[in-house]
Amino acid sequence: MTTPLDPRIDSPGREGLTGTARSSVYEAVTDRDQISLPPDGRSDSAQPAWRGDFPIDWPADHYVARRDFTRFLVLTSLAFSVGQWWIAVQQWWRDRRGRPPLKRIAALRDVVPGSVLVFAYPGENDPCFLVRTRDGALLAYGQKCTHLSCAVIPDPERGVIRCPCHEGLFELGSGRPIAGPPPRPLPRVLVEVRNGDIYATGVEERTV
Amino acid sequence: MKPDHLQFFIDPSRCIGCQSCVQACTECDTHRGDSMIHVEYVNRSLSTQTVPVVCMHCDQPTCAEVCPADAIKRTADGVVQTARKPRCIACGNCVMACPFGVPELKLERQIMMKCDMCYDRTSVGKKPMCATVCPSQALFYGTREQIEQLRPRSIPTNRFQFGKQTITTGVSVMVPRDGPRPEVLDVTAAMDTEPATRARSGASRIPGLEVLADPFAEIEV
Numbered sequence: 161m162t163t164p165l166d167p168r169i170d171s172p173g174r175e176g177l178t179g180t181a182r183s184s185v186y187e188a189v190t191d192r193d194q195i196s197l198p199p200d201g202r203s204d205s206a207q208p209a210w211r212g213d214f215p216i217d218w219p220a221d222h223y224v225a226r227r228d229f230t231r232f233l234v235l236t237s238l239a240f241s242v243g244q245w246w247i248a249v250q251q252w253w254r255d256r257r258g259r260p261p262l263k264r265i266a267a268l269r270d271v272v273p274g275s276v277l278v279f280a281y282p283g284e285n286d287p288c289f290l291v292r293t294r295d296g297a298l299l300a301y302g303q304k305c306t307h308l309s310c311a312v313i314p315d316p317e318r319g320v321i322r323c324p325c326h327e328g329l330f331e332l333g334s335g336r337p338i339a340g341p342p343p344r345p346l347p348r349v350l351v352e353v354r355n356g357d358i359y360a361t362g363v364e365e366r367t368v
Numbered sequence: 369m370k371p372d373h374l375q376f377f378i379d380p381s382r383c384i385g386c387q388s389c390v391q392a393c394t395e396c397d398t399h400r401g402d403s404m405i406h407v408e409y410v411n412r413s414l415s416t417q418t419v420p421v422v423c424m425h426c427d428q429p430t431c432a433e434v435c436p437a438d439a440i441k442r443t444a445d446g447v448v449q450t451a452r453k454p455r456c457i458a459c460g461n462c463v464m465a466c467p468f469g470v471p472e473l474k475l476e477r478q479i480m481m482k483c484d485m486c487y488d489r490t491s492v493g494k495k496p497m498c499a500t501v502c503p504s505q506a507l508f509y510g511t512r513e514q515i516e517q518l519r520p521r522s523i524p525t526n527r528f529q530f531g532k533q534t535i536t537t538g539v540s541v542m543v544p545r546d547g548p549r550p551e552v553l554d555v556t557a558a559m560d561t562e563p564a565t566r567a568r569s570g571a572s573r574i575p576g577l578e579v580l581a582d583p584f585a586e587i588e589v
Contacts, residue, residue, distance in 0.1 A: 193442060195429050195446060196429065197427055199428050199430075216429060216432040216433070217442055217443075217444040218441045218442060218444065219443075219444055221438075322509050
């Protein structure tokens with residue numbers, strides 16, 4: 161039987177309960193790594209593996225095992241080096257492929273100055289557009305915005321190409337980005353006029 | 369770290385609905401303007417009885433179990449902390465899941481905030497703010513021996529039944545010492561049982577007082 165306690169909360173020796181004592185007057189609480197129980201109440205070894213990755217307890221959440229950290233480092237650097245090799249291989253393939261074949265787009269007299277014509281070049285899934293400006297120049301670019309591949313809309317009157325998705329703007333004369341998020345110029349499609357017909361002769365991918 | 373021997377006790381029968389705890393909580397600098405405690409009416413149409421609602425700090429926190437962003441954590445002293453700011457995505461899963469209805473979504477700030485038992489105060493040995501201001505001590509923070517001496521007619525319990533889910537909490541609720549004392553408090557079953565009220569039981573317990581008509585009864589026209 162313990163001695164009866166003074167129920168008044170501000171009695172001597174119990175100042176802490178009135179909010180005036182420092183925490184050092186209490187005995188230290190031992191650190192517990194894991195106190196929360198999983199809902200099914202089974203032991204930790206019987207739990208699915210993801211429970212170890214998403215612990216509810218604060219100490220377990222902050223704990224990083226040396227093995228896990230090493231695994232993260234190794235796998236991440238492996239992924240980076242594989243990615244670099246993949247880029248190199250792709251570049252090699254692109255260099256070997258050569259220029260795409262000629263393709264007739266339209267007759268020159270069908271494309272009046274100030275009009276826009278959409279075509280596909282070099283493949284069926286590479287949408288491009290041809291603009292004939294008021295002064296007769298022929299300009300052709302890939303239609304995929306260099307930001308997130310939305311279809312861009314040329315505006316020959318204002319001399320810009322606009323991307324409606326994120327308000328990206330390209331210069332019509334050069335295809336270079338002048339406003340908004342696009343990072344690179346649009347790929348330029350090289351066009352030629354032979355015997356009154358317009359031909360696409362190649363694609364110039366540009367980084368700046 | 370919160371001292372182990374100091375615990376939180378809620379005595380709903382002592383709550384007078386004065387909202388002092390809400391005001392005190394609102395003035396705290398860690399979440400100024402928002403109260404992490406709320407005072408609820410048990411059954412507004414039948415009674416003025418209110419009950420303060422603070423986080424119960426469960427042993428198996430359902431809010432943390434359902435959190436897809438891994439934002440709700442429990443410290444080693446058993447306090448379930450409010451959402452970690454960098455992780456919380458304000459999805460509201462915890463708001464739906466908590467059987468006690470504690471977490472609140474702050475949509476304009478895109479974060480969930482809930483009672484963390486005034487961790488800035490209790491971790492240095494002070495009382496939670498609501499427990500210091502409660503005039504009727506419906507909210508009590510102290511040792512178990514103290515509450516047993518102060519409330520000889522009730523006993524703290526911390527096991528609750530919500531449907532098929534049994535919850536053991538860090539915060540205790542005072543229940544009458546005499547009368548039936550089940551292993552767990554079955555909350556969902558208690559919601560279905562009709563309380564023995566003066567108005568509905570058909571006979572007034574106070575002599576000379578007429579039985580009040582049910583104000584929400586349908587009227588035949």
